[in-house]
Amino acid sequence: MKGRKTLLWLGLAALGTEALAEAQTAREEQFQLGAVRASVGVGLLNGQAQERVYDPYSGQKISQLNWRMKQVPTLHLGLSYQPVNWLSLDLTGWTRVAKGDAHMKDYDWLDGEHADWSDYSDHPDTQVTKAWQADIAATAWALRRDHLALGVMLGYQRNQFGWHARGGRYIYSSDEGFRDESGEFPAGEKGISYQQTYDTPYLGLVGLYHFRNWTLEGKFKYSQWVRARDHDRHHLTGVNYEGENGNNGRMQSLGVALTYQVNPQFSLKAGVDHQVYAETKGSTLINDTQSGDRFRVEGNASSQSARTTMSTLALTYAF
Numbered sequence: 504m505k506g507r508k509t510l511l512w513l514g515l516a517a518l519g520t521e522a523l524a525e526a527q528t529a530r531e532e533q534f535q536l537g538a539v540r541a542s543v544g545v546g547l548l549n550g551q552a553q554e555r556v557y558d559p560y561s562g563q564k565i566s567q568l569n570w571r572m573k574q575v576p577t578l579h580l581g582l583s584y585q586p587v588n589w590l591s592l593d594l595t596g597w598t599r600v601a602k603g604d605a606h607m608k609d610y611d612w613l614d615g616e617h618a619d620w621s622d623y624s625d626h627p628d629t630q631v632t633k634a635w636q637a638d639i640a641a642t643a644w645a646l647r648r649d650h651l652a653l654g655v656m657l658g659y660q661r662n663q664f665g666w667h668a669r670g671g672r673y674i675y676s677s678d679e680g681f682r683d684e685s686g687e688f689p690a691g692e693k694g695i696s697y698q699q700t701y702d703t704p705y706l707g708l709v710g711l712y713h714f715r716n717w718t719l720e721g722k723f724k725y726s727q728w729v730r731a732r733d734h735d736r737h738h739l740t741g742v743n744y745e746g747e748n749g750n751n752g753r754m755q756s757l758g759v760a761l762t763y764q765v766n767p768q769f770s771l772k773a774g775v776d777h778q779v780y781a782e783t784k785g786s787t788l789i790n791d792t793q794s795g796d797r798f799r800v801e802g803n804a805s806s807q808s809a810r811t812t813m814s815t816l817a818l819t820y821a822f
Contacts, residue, residue: 536588542581544772544817546597547574548634552664552699552809554733554746557784559802563615568607568735570666570697572631572811575603579817591642591654597813598635605629607668607695613676621681626671626694633665633698642709650714656707656724662780664809665698693738699807701780702730703754716764720774724756731783733807741793746805752783762819770819775812782808 549572556566581595607629611622640658647653669691675684688694705726712719729752735744760774784803791797 536585538583538585539822540581540583540819541822542579542583542595542772542817542819544579544581544815546577546579546813546815548577548599548603548811548813549573549575550809550811552697552807553782554697554699554735555782555806556744556787557803557805559800559804561615562803564612565615566609566611568609568695568697570629570664571606572634572664572666573604573606575599575605575631575634576601577634577813577815579815581817581819589644589647591644593640593642593658594638595640596635596637597815599631599633602630602632605631605666607666607671607697609695621676622674624671624673624688624694626668628669628671628691630667630669631665632667632696633663636660636662640707650712652711654709656705656709656722658707658724659702659704661703662701662809663698666696667693668695668697669693695738696734696736698734699809700732701752701754701809704728705754705756707756718762718764718770720758720760720762722756722758722760722776724754726754727751729754729780729783731780731785731807733805741791743790743792744805745788745790746785746807747787748785748805748807749783753781755779755781760815768821770821772815772817772819774815774817776815777812778810780807780809782806 552570554568555564557564577597578600579597584592586592607626609624610620612618613621638658638660640656642654642656644652644654670688672687674682676682677684703726705724707722707724709722730750731748731752733746756776756778758774758776760772762770762772764770784806786799786801787805788799
């Protein structure tokens with residue numbers, strides 16, 4: 504009996520030693536010269552974007568539209584290459600694969616933002632028509648130990664989000680009264696289409712901590728050089744608004760991920776990334792497609808912002 508127990512413990516110890524050896528090999532291959540890793544995964548995108556309109560003379564907010572997105576399914580692809588042992592190059596991206604849930608609410612103020620809103624519309628029938636991100640980054644590994652690695656990132660990413668709002672209900676104020684008109688838009692009728700674009704060069708920090716077959720990863724990205732643009736199309740009135748909201752916007756992103764090394768080739772990663780594009784203001788070009796009139800409102804006439812949270816699960820293969 505004692506002999507059997509001894510053999511059992513020896514077997515478990517051998518398996519444990521083999522697993523630790525595989526994990527160590529995987530960690531070494533991660534920084535090996537010429538190492539290539541490809542990943543594919545799925546995710547869920549949640550968040551909200553805002554567009555605002557301001558009086559360029561008084562600075563008072565006169566309109567705000569809140570565009571929500573909830574549980575939007577996404578597909579993720581990634582490729583990583585190690586040209587030298589201290590440098591990693593990463594190309595990653597994701598895109599929506601289904602519309603998910605969305606909602607838009609529109610508020611207007613006649614007497615400035617410090618008073619109660621005067622006009623409101625609610626559009627539950629809103630769809631996410633566009634959501635994607637492309638990201639290219641280089642990471643210089645400044646510190647590497649047996650269980651710890653720290654790196655500095657330099658990268659560039661592009662984001663785009665888009666929605667269509669249809670139907671809905673409204674409460675408006677007329678010239679004779681306050682919130683004295685209400686009703687519903689025809690179901691399915693397209694009311695407003697909106698799109699945001701962000702071009703973002705950034706700096707970042709990344710840290711890795713290894714424990715047996717597990718790796719905990721933290722990543723922080725920051726930029727104050729965001730080029731922000733948006734496009735708002737009002738289908739019922741035929742008026743389009745194109746916002747040039749500056750080239751010095753701010754972005755911050757914080758991501759956490761946990762990876763399990765199945766073997767030296769395959770690993771499974773689960774992560775969460777929270778990203779914020781702060782409000783950035785600029786001029787807007789107004790185009791009346793019915794009359795043909797075009798004019799630009801200079802100054803801080805419009806703004807855009809976005810806040811998203813992405814949850815992901817991905818499989819990585821090391822060549």
